[in-house]
Amino acid sequence: MRIHCLGLNYKHAPVEVRERLAVGEKKSGETSAETAKVEHIEEAVVLSTCNRTEFYVVTESSAAVPDAIENHVRKHFDLGDEQLPFYHHDDADAVRHLFHVASGMDSMVLGETEIFGQVKAAYAAALDAGATSATLNQLFQKTFNVGKYVRTHSKITSGPTSVGAVAVELAEKIFGDLKRCKVLLIGAGEISRSTAKSLATRGAKGIVVSNRSVDKAEELAAEMEGRAIRFDDFQAELPSADIVIGSTAAPHAIIDTSHVDPVLRKRRGRPLFFIDIAVPRDIDPAVGERSGVYLYDIDGLETIASDSRNKRASELTRCEQLVEEQMVKHGFLSLRASESHHQSPDLASPDSRSAAT
Numbered sequence: 001m002r003i004h005c006l007g008l009n010y011k012h013a014p015v016e017v018r019e020r021l022a023v024g025e026k027k028s029g030e031t032s033a034e035t036a037k038v039e040h041i042e043e044a045v046v047l048s049t050c051n052r053t054e055f056y057v058v059t060e061s062s063a064a065v066p067d068a069i070e071n072h073v074r075k076h077f078d079l080g081d082e083q084l085p086f087y088h089h090d091d092a093d094a095v096r097h098l099f100h101v102a103s104g105m106d107s108m109v110l111g112e113t114e115i116f117g118q119v120k121a122a123y124a125a126a127l128d129a130g131a132t133s134a135t136l137n138q139l140f141q142k143t144f145n146v147g148k149y150v151r152t153h154s155k156i157t158s159g160p161t162s163v164g165a166v167a168v169e170l171a172e173k174i175f176g177d178l179k180r181c182k183v184l185l186i187g188a189g190e191i192s193r194s195t196a197k198s199l200a201t202r203g204a205k206g207i208v209v210s211n212r213s214v215d216k217a218e219e220l221a222a223e224m225e226g227r228a229i230r231f232d233d234f235q236a237e238l239p240s241a242d243i244v245i246g247s248t249a250a251p252h253a254i255i256d257t258s259h260v261d262p263v264l265r266k267r268r269g270r271p272l273f274f275i276d277i278a279v280p281r282d283i284d285p286a287v288g289e290r291s292g293v294y295l296y297d298i299d300g301l302e303t304i305a306s307d308s309r310n311k312r313a314s315e316l317t318r319c320e321q322l323v324e325e326q327m328v329k330h331g332f333l334s335l336r337a338s339e340s341h342h343q344s345p346d347l348a349s350p351d352s353r354s355a356a357t
Contacts, residue, residue: 001042001135002061003335005087005094006069007054010108012085015299019280021077023048024249028122029129031076036131038072040065043136045126047101049118050163050191050279050298051108056098058135091335092327095139099323102147104156105316108298109166109305111156114190116147146326153322156315164195164247166304167275170296171243172202174273182206184241185226186234186255187248188216191277195245196224208241210234212248238263238272245275246282256284264292277301 008021023031023046035044035055043058055073059065066088074080089097097106102119104111123140126132132140151157168178175181183204185192188211199207207226211217214230221228229237238244238259248254255274263272274295276283281297288295327333 002059002065003091003094003135003139004057004059004065004069005054005089005097006057006066006073007052007089007097008084008086009052009054009106010299010302012087015279015281015297017084018051018053020079021048021053021073022279023053024251025121025125026249029125029131032122032126032131033129034076035069035072038068040068041072043133044131045123045136045140047119047122049115050277051115052101052106054101056094056136056139058133092332095332095335096323096327098139098143099146099150099326102143103150103319103323104147105150105319105323108302109163110313110316111151111158113157113162114194116144116151117190119147120144142326142330146323146330149326150319150322154315154318156319158315162191162194162198163277163298163301163305164191164245165198166301167195167245167277167296168198168202170301170304171199171273171275174294175242178202178204178243181242182240183208184234184237184244185209185220186231186244186246186282187211187278188213188220189247189249191247192245193220193223195247195277196220196226200224208237210237235259239266241272242270243273243275244283245277247277248282250278250282251280253280253284254282255287257286257290260287260290260293264290267292275301 028046028048032044032046035041035046035057040059041057042060045056047054055069057069070086100106102116104115107115172178178199181204183199183206185196185207188209196207207224209217209221209226209228210231212231214228217228269292271292271294274283274287276297279298283295287293
C-alpha cells in the first residue's frame with residue numbers, strides 16, 4: 001500500500017485562503033469517507049485546524065494518485081483551476097510529515113499542544129465514518145506514540161505552547177495588567193479553553209463566556225470563575241468588553257462593522273481589542289479598519305509566535321533526531337516512492353479498528 005499526503009498550511013497560505021478549505025469538526029468524518037470513495041483511494045483521514053488542511057490517503061499504486069487527490073479537493077471546495085500552494089508527500093515523507101505535525105514540530109507555535117488532540121479527533125472521526133482500515137489505523141496509532149515520545153524526550157513544549165497563550169501574551173503587552181480588563185470569550189472549544197486558562201494564569205477575572213451550547217459555556221466559565229451567557233447575547237457584552245476573543249466553529253464571520261459601530265459610539269474613545277483565532281474567521285477584517293479598534297487574526301499572531309519559535313528552534317534538531325529514530329523503529333524508512341507496489345511488513349497486519357484512542 002502507498003501512503004500520500006496532500007495539504008496546505010500557514011507557511012505558504014494566508015488565513016483568507018486556509019479558511020476556504022476549512023473542514024468543520026462535524027464534517028470531518030463525512031469528508032474523510034467521501035475522500036475514501038474516490039477512485040484509486042482506499043483509506044482517508046482529513047485533518048483540518050486553524051493552521052492547515054491535510055488529506056492523508058492510502059492507495060494501491062501511486063501513478064494517478066496526486067492528481068486524483070488534488071482534483072477531489074478542488075471539486076470538494078469548489079476551487080476550479082485556481083493556483084494554490086498545495087504540498088504533496090508520499091510514503092516515508094508522508095509518514096515523517098504526520099509525525100512532525102502530531103509532535104507540534106510543524107505548528108505556527110512550536111510545540112503546540114492542541115494539535116495532538118486535533119490529530120486524534122480527526123482520526124477518530126474518520127474511523128467512525130468507516131474511512132480507514134489496516135494501514136491508516138496502524139499509522140495513526142504509531143503517530144500518537146511518536147507524538148508523546150518526542151514531547152517527553154525534548155524541551156519543545158517549554159514556553160507558550162498554544163495559539164491561545166500567544167494571544168494572551170499579545171493582550172498583556174497592549175493592556176498591561178489583565179486584572180483591569182474585561183474579557184469576552186466567544187466559543188467554548190479546546191482552543192477557547194486553553195485561552196481561558198492562559199487568561200486566568202495572567203490574573204484575568206472578568207471573563208464572560210458565550211457559546212451556542214450554554215452547558216459548555218457554563219462549564220468553562222465555572223472553571224475560570226467567570227460568567228456564562230447565551231450565544232445570542234454576546235453583542236450586549238461588547239460595549240463593556242476590553243478584549244474579545246473569537247474561536248467558534250462558525251462557517252462565516254459572526255462580528256462585522258454593523259455590530260461594532262454602535263459599540264464604538266458608546267465606548268467614547270476607549271479602545272477595543274479583538275483577537276480572532278478562528279478559521280474560518282469570526283471577525284470581519286473590515287472591523288479592524290475602525291478607529292479605536294485593534295484586530296489580530298491567526299496570521300497576525302505569527303510575529304509573536306516566531307519569537308517563541310526562535311527561542312526553541314534549537315530543540316527542532318533534537319526532535320528531528322527523535323522522529324528519525326521512530327521512523328527506523330517502526331520500519332517506515334522501507335517505504336519508497338519509487339516502488340509502485342511496496343508494502344511495509346509493519347503495515348501488513350489485519351485491520352485493528354478497535355484501536356482508536
